[in-house]
Amino acid sequence: MLTKRxxxxxDVRNGQLAKSVKFVDTKDIGDPVAKAREYxxxxxxxxxxxxxxxxxxxxxxxxxxxxxxxxxxxIPLSVGGxxxxxxxxxxxxxxxxxxxxxxxxxVQRPALIDECAHALGNQNVVLSMDILxxxxxxxxxxxxxxxxxxxxxxxxxxxxxxxxxxVQRGAGELVVNSIDADGTRDGYELxxxxxxxxxxxxxxxxSGGAGTPQHLVDALTEGAADAVLVASMVHFxxxxxxxxxxxxxxxxxxxxxxx
Amino acid sequence: xxxxxxxxxxxxNLRSVQRACAEVGLAAVISADPAHLxxxxxIIFPGVGQAGSAMATLARTGxxxxxxxxxxxxxxxxxxxxxxxxxxxxxxEGDTPTLGLVPGETRRFQFADPTLKVPHMGWNSxxxxxxxxxxxxxxxxxxxxxxxxxxxxPADPQVVLATAIYEQPFCCAxxxxxxxxxxxxxEKSGRAGLALLARFAxxxxxxxxxxxxxxxxxx
Numbered sequence: 001m002l003t004k005r006x007x008x009x010x011d012v013r014n015g016q017l018a019k020s021v022k023f024v025d026t027k028d029i030g031d032p033v034a035k036a037r038e039y040x041x042x043x044x045x046x047x048x049x050x051x052x053x054x055x056x057x058x059x060x061x062x063x064x065x066x067x068x069x070x071x072x073x074x075i076p077l078s079v080g081g082x083x084x085x086x087x088x089x090x091x092x093x094x095x096x097x098x099x100x101x102x103x104x105x106x107v108q109r110p111a112l113i114d115e116c117a118h119a120l121g122n123q124n125v126v127l128s129m130d131i132l133x134x135x136x137x138x139x140x141x142x143x144x145x146x147x148x149x150x151x152x153x154x155x156x157x158x159x160x161x162x163x164x165x166x167v168q169r170g171a172g173e174l175v176v177n178s179i180d181a182d183g184t185r186d187g188y189e190l191x192x193x194x195x196x197x198x199x200x201x202x203x204x205x206x207s208g209g210a211g212t213p214q215h216l217v218d219a220l221t222e223g224a225a226d227a228v229l230v231a232s233m234v235h236f237x238x239x240x241x242x243x244x245x246x247x248x249x250x251x252x253x254x255x256x257x258x259x
Numbered sequence: 260x261x262x263x264x265x266x267x268x269x270x271x272n273l274r275s276v277q278r279a280c281a282e283v284g285l286a287a288v289i290s291a292d293p294a295h296l297x298x299x300x301x302i303i304f305p306g307v308g309q310a311g312s313a314m315a316t317l318a319r320t321g322x323x324x325x326x327x328x329x330x331x332x333x334x335x336x337x338x339x340x341x342x343x344x345x346x347x348x349x350x351x352e353g354d355t356p357t358l359g360l361v362p363g364e365t366r367r368f369q370f371a372d373p374t375l376k377v378p379h380m381g382w383n384s385x386x387x388x389x390x391x392x393x394x395x396x397x398x399x400x401x402x403x404x405x406x407x408x409x410x411x412x413p414a415d416p417q418v419v420l421a422t423a424i425y426e427q428p429f430c431c432a433x434x435x436x437x438x439x440x441x442x443x444x445x446e447k448s449g450r451a452g453l454a455l456l457a458r459f460a461x462x463x464x465x466x467x468x469x470x471x472x473x474x475x476x477x478x
Contacts, residue, residue, distance in 0.1 A: 001383065001384065001424055002379065002381050002382070002383045002405075002424075002425055003381060003382045003383065003384075003402060004381075005381050005382065040449070045381075045382055070274070070275065070278060071278050071281075072282075074278075074279055074282065074446065074447060074448070074449055074450075074452060074453055075404070075447055075448075075449055076404060076406075076444075076447050093272055094272075094274065096272070096274060096275060096278070097272075098272060098275065098447065121271075121307055121308050121309070122378075123307075123378050123380065123406045123407075123408075124307070172378065172380075173380065198374075201375075201376055201377055202376060202377070202378075203376050203380050203381070226376060226380075226381065227381070256382040256402040257400060258398060258400040258401055258402070258451070259449050259450060259451075
């Protein structure tokens with residue numbers, strides 16, 4: 001039986017692991033390669049690296065991190081942050097990433113999704129969406145708006161419409177990241193997650209807000225997500241990956257429990 | 260000197276396969292040279308992408324023919340994902356004639372349940388239906404990482420080594436003589452996947468399916 005996935009997201013800035021609260025206030029919390037290895041050994045199903053390095057001059061550092069992780073972690077590895085062109089995506093793929101996450105640059109130039117899907121295959125293109133809850137308007141009828149540039153810039157684009165367009169263009173998976181929930185540890189935005197998961201035929205990863213194992217259960221049941229993304233919960237040592245997976249299995253969810 | 264070649268036909272992340280091989284002590288080179296393939300003592304035929312473009316590249320480079328010859332020589336070959344799919348005779352993906360190393364069809368998933376997601380993406384357990392050296396010692400809870408929208412349907416059910424379930428059981432491993440193929444990404448399947456690669460590295464290429472049980476058979 002196909003299992004639900006536990007995915008850990010590692011934000012990397014200048015080669016160091018960072019974790020933000022509500023997308024500001026990032027602090028460095030260690031070596032991403034060591035963390036990746038630790039999580040892999042502890043049963044993590046998939047890893048996402050997000051490069052939050054401000055300067056594009058330092059992208060080489062990220063490629064080195066990806067190379068080092070790929071040499072010792074044998075689970076799917078997804079990388080995003082600053083992917084603007086197929087060449088960026090190809091560099092990351094060569095360094096060892098299976099999947100490429102596109103976000104802001106795809107909003108600004110949607111053809112990036114088509115180009116990456118053509119070059120890498122749909123299944124390797126993940127559309128990562130940062131989403132803010134707003135009052136529904138004619139422009140944003142779902143009441144969920146896409147924001148870009150690390151949550152700083154509102155786009156006036158409806159999240160549901162963008163998800164559908166992204167899949168149409170070739171995205172093989174969606175990361176649904178709630179800006180409202182991110183870093184709060186109050187739980188995922190379940191209404192949003194379910195809305196998008198039911199609207200598309202590609203897997204949906206719930207992101208932003210996890211604080212307890214029950215939040216993960218909720219996202220995979222009420223939220224209809226295929227996978228849950230965690231960061232703070234595991235980075236600061238509050239929970240171990242194996243412990244979270246056990247909690248999900250105990251709640252009756254199909255999980256990979258042997259590694 | 261014995262050499263393992265990972266066939267480079269511009270289809271996917273071959274270095275992942277190479278790194279996983281290195282982890283289990285199998286030194287493998289990535290090569291797009293048919294002459295190189297012709298000397299290989301062990302071949303890994305991976306792949307991610309589309310059947311049509313993959314077949315076009317294999318034909319243009321001569322790699323397809325080199326692979327076919329080396330398989331006929333008895334060299335152990337491991338197909339992975341698209342590598343397995345295009346080892347069959349035909350793919351529904353773009354209605355593409357494929358290599359025909361193993362008779363059969365590659366079909367697109369069709370589900371009764373319209374909410375099922377495509378591709379079949381994630382970790383799934385497998386059931387071994389035919390004992391094979393490369394699939395030996397699996398634990399029933401071992402899971403493997405899958406990403407695919409098509410699955411193989413070999414003409415001869417005897418070559419099906421294992422199945423997985425995504426609404427319906429489907430074939431996820433194929434074995435015929437010195438050819439073995441897996442639908443999942445064994446290089447991305449944690450310890451279970453690495454163990455499978457290690458068994459392939461040690462395999463001499465011999466495999467004889469068990470004859471189907473027959474009433475009154477002398478043996």
